[in-house]
Amino acid sequence: MPRDAKPEEAAEVLAESARAGYREGDFGRKAAIVSVEAVLDGVVAQANQRPYTGPWKAFIVADADAMTPEAANALLKTLEEPPEATVLILTTARPNTLPATVLSRCQRVQFRRLSRDTVEDILVSDRRLGFNKARAKAAAVVSLGSAGRAVRAEAAGLVSELGRVADLMSGKRGASVESLLSEASQIAFRLGRQDQERLLDLMLLWCRDVLLLRELGAGAPPEEILYGRHRRQLEAQAAAMDTGTIGGLVTKID
Numbered sequence: 246m247p248r249d250a251k252p253e254e255a256a257e258v259l260a261e262s263a264r265a266g267y268r269e270g271d272f273g274r275k276a277a278i279v280s281v282e283a284v285l286d287g288v289v290a291q292a293n294q295r296p297y298t299g300p301w302k303a304f305i306v307a308d309a310d311a312m313t314p315e316a317a318n319a320l321l322k323t324l325e326e327p328p329e330a331t332v333l334i335l336t337t338a339r340p341n342t343l344p345a346t347v348l349s350r351c352q353r354v355q356f357r358r359l360s361r362d363t364v365e366d367i368l369v370s371d372r373r374l375g376f377n378k379a380r381a382k383a384a385a386v387v388s389l390g391s392a393g394r395a396v397r398a399e400a401a402g403l404v405s406e407l408g409r410v411a412d413l414m415s416g417k418r419g420a421s422v423e424s425l426l427s428e429a430s431q432i433a434f435r436l437g438r439q440d441q442e443r444l445l446d447l448m449l450l451w452c453r454d455v456l457l458l459r460e461l462g463a464g465a466p467p468e469e470i471l472y473g474r475h476r477r478q479l480e481a482q483a484a485a486m487d488t489g490t491i492g493g494l495v496t497k498i499d
Contacts, residue, residue, distance in 0.1 A: 278311050278313060279306065279308070279309070279311045279312040279313065279316050280313060280315075280316055281313060281315040281316040281318075281319050283316065284306075284312065284316040284319045284320050285319055287304075288304045288306065288320065288323065288333070289319060289320065289322075289323050291304070292304060292323055292327065292328050292331050292333070293328050296330065300330055301330045301331070301332060302328075302330060302331045302332070303331075303332045303333075303334065304331070304332070304333050304334065305334045305335075305336065306320075306333070306334070306335045306336070307336050308336065308337060309335035309336060309337045309343060309347075310337040310338075310339045310340075310342045310343055312343075314344070317343070317344050317346070317347050318344075318346075320333075320347070321346055321347065321350065324347065324350040324351065325350050335347070335351060340353065357390070358389065358390020358391065358468070359388075359390045359391070359392065360390070360468060361385040361386065361388070361468055362385075364381075364384075364385040364388045364390070364391070364392050364395055365378070365381045365382055365385045367392040368380075368381035368384060368385065368392060368395060368396070369381045374396060376399075380399065380404075381395075383399070383404045384396070384398060384399040384404055386404070386407075386471070386473060386474075387399075387403055387404055387407065387471060389469070389471065390468065403447065406444075406447060407447065407471075407472060407474075410444065410447040410448060410451060411451065411472055411474075411475040411478065413448075414448060414451045414478075414482075415475060415478035415479075415481075415482065445498055448498050449495060449498055450471050450472075451471075451472060451479075452491055452494055452495050452498070453471070454470050454471055454472050454479050455479055455482045455483050455486065455491055456483075456488065456491050457469060457470065458470070458476075458479050458480055458483040459483040459486070459487075459488060459491065460488075462483075
């Protein structure tokens with residue numbers, strides 16, 4: 246969202262995101278830029294070689310929306326005419342940002358979010374992750390359907406911070422955008438830069454939940470609400486704030 250977006254513009258963007266499926270910041274995870282060299286050396290060149298073991302070769306381009314235009318163009322011919330026994334898989338949470346030339350050469354397979362119970366089972370079943378049932382249950386709440394996101398969130402200490410952010414956003418100062426931001430600034434002043442960014446990210450996710458309830462009301466799926474334990478407070482804010490107010494808050498936090 247542009248930094249200079251007007252509150253009403255920000256509100257409309259968030260409203261559409263709530264209706265279409267919000268892609269939240271992945272708790273600080275940043276995808277590296279996929280360069281043309283990476284595509285040429287890591288995919289195109291190797292795709293034309295025989296597999297070392299097994300009858301098939303499979304290449305995964307993770308976060309394909311991070312490809313530079315040159316990298317995407319370098320991949321087109323291989324996508325259109327892949328070598329025999331070769332499978333190319335492009336993953337992205339934002340398929341609409343991929344070039345049309347890439348999309349036209351791919352078959353889309355959509356993966357839906359996992360249920361919280363499924364995420365819990367994955368975390369507990371993999372002993373390498375070190376989750377017991379209690380930690381897995383807490384991490385699944387912030388997973389938004391992704392086991393990987395649950396692991397990263399737990400490792401970053403975000404699970405334990407949800408309560409603090411909920412108290413901040415739903416407290417007495419939460420009724421006023423100005424007073425809420427003032428209190429948030431006082432808290433942020435005492436934190437390091439990384440903790441400040443994390444606090445702001447979690448505040449934005451609270452706003453996302455408020456907007457989701459504002460748009461969908463009782464029809465908002467429980468598994469889509471990050472701050473599910475605080476749904477009553479979220480609903481109260483959703484009833485008290487219009488989308489313009491929420492958008493103004495988001496713009497100031499962002």
